[in-house]
Amino acid sequence: MKEFLYRLRWKIQKFMQGRNGVDELNRILLYAVLVLYVSSIILQSLILDYLAFAGILYLLYRTLSKNLYVRREENRKFVTWLETTRIKMEQRKDYKIFKCKGCGRNIRVPRGKGKIEVTCPMCGKKTIHRT
Ligand SMILES: [Zn+2]
Incomplete structure (x- = not known):
């Protein structure tokens, strides 16, 4: 049994060589898919079920993709957006942010x-703005 698991692990590692694997975007996507799936069960919504399934397909596509440059660029953009959003949320307490007309x-x-x-x-x- 131990030998079988060792071989399986080795085969999976060999299969995943040169592929994107799990990155930050995939991790967040996985949580989103889980939330969608649980919501679809609770609300008995077929649309949410399809969305969750589409999310799983996209997750698999990103994980198994060999186009590393594009996947890492997507992940970099996502992480940058996440960090910018987090900083904006923190600054909301002390600052008001306007868009210049x-x-x-x-x-x-x-x-x-x-x-x-x-x-x-x-x-x-x-x-002129009210702060
Ligand atoms: Zn301006």
Whole structure:
């Protein structure tokens, strides 16, 4: 039995060589699929069931993919987005973030300063905001 498990492990390792495997995006995707699947059971929704199945297929595709450059680029973008979102959520307590009406850039100002005039550092457009 121990020999069989050892051989199986070796075969799986050999099969996974040169493949993407499990990365951060796959890990989050797995949790999303589990939540979707449990939700589909609780709500008895066929649409959620199909979404969970599509998620599993995409998860398998990403895990077994040999196109490492593209998969790592996807993962890098996802991790960057996750980190940016986390930082934004942390800053929400102390700062208010506006989108400039001139150029679309995000402008961060401290909260609790009342009504202030904000000048965009990129395009110089001045707008009045409540903080
Ligand atoms: Zn601007």
